[in-house]
Amino acid sequence: MPTIDFEATTAVIAGFPNVGKSTLLRQLTSAEPKVADYPFTTTGIQIGHIEHKWMPYQFIDTPGLLDRPVDDMNEIELNAMVALEHLADLVFYIFDASETSGYPLESQMNLYRGIKNIFNTPIQCVFNKMDLVEDTTHVDKYIEQLENPIKLSAVEGIGVSELITKMEEFNNEKK
Numbered sequence: 677m678p679t680i681d682f683e684a685t686t687a688v689i690a691g692f693p694n695v696g697k698s699t700l701l702r703q704l705t706s707a708e709p710k711v712a713d714y715p716f717t718t719t720g721i722q723i724g725h726i727e728h729k730w731m732p733y734q735f736i737d738t739p740g741l742l743d744r745p746v747d748d749m750n751e752i753e754l755n756a757m758v759a760l761e762h763l764a765d766l767v768f769y770i771f772d773a774s775e776t777s778g779y780p781l782e783s784q785m786n787l788y789r790g791i792k793n794i795f796n797t798p799i800q801c802v803f804n805k806m807d808l809v810e811d812t813t814h815v816d817k818y819i820e821q822l823e824n825p826i827k828l829s830a831v832e833g834i835g836v837s838e839l840i841t842k843m844e845e846f847n848n849e850k851k
Contacts, residue, residue: 680763681725684732685847687800687839688760690791691770692784693740694777695773696804698722700770700830701737704839726840733843736763741787747832760795767791767799768839773815773827774808781818800842801825 680686705724722737738760741749745793749757759768769791771784792799798840807829811813819825826842828835 680723681732681734683724684734685765685843685850686734686736686763687697687766687843688736688738688764688797689768689770690738690741690760691777692772692777695740695770695772695779695784696830697737697740699765700768700802700804700828700836700839701735703734703830703833703836716731717815728844731844731847733847734839735768741791760791760797764795764797765850767795767797768798769801771801771803771818772802772805774805776805776808777816781815785818785821798846800839802839803827804830809832813843 689700691697698700701722704727721739724735724737726733726735741757769788771781771788772779773781775781780800788799803815803819803825806812806815806827819827826835826838828838830836
């Protein structure tokens with residue numbers, strides 16, 4: 677089991693399989709989770725730690741979730757749900773804006789709404805893989821439904837620093 681720092685502000689990275697959660701964890705921290713182009717590469721939680729302005733932060737990469745009832749989830753998905761429920765101060769819900777993961781934005785939005793309805797944890801929406809989106813018209817319909825989503829490309833590191841800033845703002849608000 678990875679080491680969990682219960683004193684650190686913790687963000688759980690959640691979303692469908694192959695949306696870039698592990699790639700994002702690699703960009704945010706020195707963690708080296710396995711990254712591959714197939715679903716459920718991440719089979720357990722992965723943790724990365726950073727210190728920013730003398731404050732400890734940790735990011736927890738969860739296995740991919742699918743848009744289905746909790747009773748139908750497999751053990752891997754249930755691990756992600758446990759992390760969301762018991763470890764998260766903040767959730768970064770990752771959308772694959774390019775839909776190259778194989779999951780349409782409508783399904784990703786349904787999962788987001790389900791998580792939002794189940795948990796009382798603040799959720800920051802993140803649209804990843806923006807570098808692969810040529811025409812943003814389709815994506816914009818979803819972005820407009822959410823409050824202040826962050827757009828980034830985890831693989832290129834573009835916009836990743838905004839997540840650290842969001843963690844810092846969240847940490848300052850909870851004091």
